[in-house]
Amino acid sequence: MNLKDKYKDYFDGKTYNITTFGCQMNEHDSERISYILESLGYKKIQDRNKADFILFNTCLVRENAELKLYGQVSSLKKLKKENPDKIIAVSGCMMQTSTARQVIIDKHKEVDIIFGTKNINSLADLIFRYLETNERVIDISTDNVKDDFVYYNTPNDFQAYVNIMTGCDNFCSYCIVPESRGREESRRPSSILDEVENLVSRGYKEITLLGQNVNSYGNRADFDMTFPALLEKISHIEGLKRLRFTTSHPKDLSDELIDVIKNNDNICNYFHLPLQSGSSKVLKDMNRKYDQEKYLERALKLREEIPSIAISTDIIVGYPTETEEDFQETLKVCEKVKYDSAYTFKFSPRPKTRAAKLKTIDDAIVQDRFDRLLDTIYPIFNKKNEEYIGRTVEVLLESESKNNPQILTGRTDTFKLVHVKADKKLIGQFVKVKITDNTSFTISGDLI
Numbered sequence: 001m002n003l004k005d006k007y008k009d010y011f012d013g014k015t016y017n018i019t020t021f022g023c024q025m026n027e028h029d030s031e032r033i034s035y036i037l038e039s040l041g042y043k044k045i046q047d048r049n050k051a052d053f054i055l056f057n058t059c060l061v062r063e064n065a066e067l068k069l070y071g072q073v074s075s076l077k078k079l080k081k082e083n084p085d086k087i088i089a090v091s092g093c094m095m096q097t098s099t100a101r102q103v104i105i106d107k108h109k110e111v112d113i114i115f116g117t118k119n120i121n122s123l124a125d126l127i128f129r130y131l132e133t134n135e136r137v138i139d140i141s142t143d144n145v146k147d148d149f150v151y152y153n154t155p156n157d158f159q160a161y162v163n164i165m166t167g168c169d170n171f172c173s174y175c176i177v178p179e180s181r182g183r184e185e186s187r188r189p190s191s192i193l194d195e196v197e198n199l200v201s202r203g204y205k206e207i208t209l210l211g212q213n214v215n216s217y218g219n220r221a222d223f224d225m226t227f228p229a230l231l232e233k234i235s236h237i238e239g240l241k242r243l244r245f246t247t248s249h250p251k252d253l254s255d256e257l258i259d260v261i262k263n264n265d266n267i268c269n270y271f272h273l274p275l276q277s278g279s280s281k282v283l284k285d286m287n288r289k290y291d292q293e294k295y296l297e298r299a300l301k302l303r304e305e306i307p308s309i310a311i312s313t314d315i316i317v318g319y320p321t322e323t324e325e326d327f328q329e330t331l332k333v334c335e336k337v338k339y340d341s342a343y344t345f346k347f348s349p350r351p352k353t354r355a356a357k358l359k360t361i362d363d364a365i366v367q368d369r370f371d372r373l374l375d376t377i378y379p380i381f382n383k384k385n386e387e388y389i390g391r392t393v394e395v396l397l398e399s400e401s402k403n404n405p406q407i408l409t410g411r412t413d414t415f416k417l418v419h420v421k422a423d424k425k426l427i428g429q430f431v432k433v434k435i436t437d438n439t440s441f442t443i444s445g446d447l448i
Contacts, residue, residue: 011041017051022059031152058094093180215252278333279326310414318366320358
């Protein structure tokens with residue numbers, strides 16, 4: 001008897017809960033994990049403590065996410081002791097790296113299954129192995145990306161993520177991704193196109209293509225396909241209403257990509273272009289492979305060619321070599337580009353990175369710079385959103401507001417978060433909204 005048949009009744013009535021830290025790629029990995037668990041017979045529940053299978057899908061990009069994980073896993077020690085039949089698993093980027101993995105192995109005996117980012121498809125086998133032995137299972141793969149079609153549970157039936165590549169070859173001095181996700185590997189175009197066509201045929205309206213640096217898609221591949229060419233092919237799939245992608249590296253942003261976005265109406269007018277620092281000196285220290293002049297030329301080219309485009313960014317404050325003069329350069333770039341939104345972070349040293357060896361800046365200085373950055377960019381966000389007042393925009397309604405179930409939230413193609421009073425039956429539909437009000441982070445209006 002094979003193990004699947006042996007344990008077919010075990011999963012009856014069993015439940016699972018997944019906690020996800022980090023980026024959209026981690027969210028998509030959790031969707032794959034969810035599908036595998038439900039294929040076994042588990043049912044999803046929201047209460048972690050009541051679940052029979054508890055999984056943490058981890059992120060190592062910021063120290064804050066790492067510390068949260070340790071705290072939340074520790075909180076389950078008593079629960080595991082009182083309920084030894086519960087299975088606790090930890091996966092993701094932290095487990096793919098030896099330093100963080102060893103912390104879980106040595107200090108968190110309550111964790112039963114440990115696996116990384118490259119062997120999610122083996123999860124069912126890992127569970128069977130644990131049930132057979134009742135001993136901790138550790139399985140970390142370093143295999144390259146596979147082209148085989150992967151099933152996953154999406155949070156709704158109108159939006160989906162599609163991985164087009166994994167890993168990163170840029171080796172920024174502060175970043176752990178090459179360690180946790182490996183080197184760049186691009187999926188074959190035919191596999192990606194098949195996956196998107198399948199999703200669209202099932203009624204999905206918005207697809208987001210994922211990669212650590214989508215602009216370098218195909219660079220090390222044994223096929224001839226650039227990211228702009230792939231993006232254009234996908235945009236021509238009949239029935240696809242909206243197409244997004246993330247993340248882009250400024251050094252690889254080509255005129256060809258700008259033209260593809262400009263010339264295909266279903267590619268959203270939104271571009272996430274990480275800055276990290278406005279100082280050319282700090283950018284060199286970070287190994288970003290562009291300077292302020294190059295970045296501004298690319299960002300302003302986007303604005304010039306696609307006037308309606310919204311641009312967001314990532315900014316790190318307090319990199320160890322950043323001076324006050326360097327920080328002022330960051331503020332200067334923010335004022336020139338006029339970002340629509342930004343993800344802002346204080347420098348967080350990551351293990352096995354070059355930046356982790358540098359002496360950090362005093363916390364008070366970093367916090368002061370961080371506060372001044374927000375004081376600079378929040379009014380810009382507000383002004384950008386204020387420009388929408390009086391306009392009628394198309395919104396894909398996504399969910400009920402957390403604060404008011406009579407209000408629905410959705411996104412414009414420029415990724416603006418919209419609040420509108422509407423019937424929840426309209427979730428998953430495109431509607432027209434006339435904008436009447438705004439904050440620095442949202443716009444709101446009336447259903448047309």
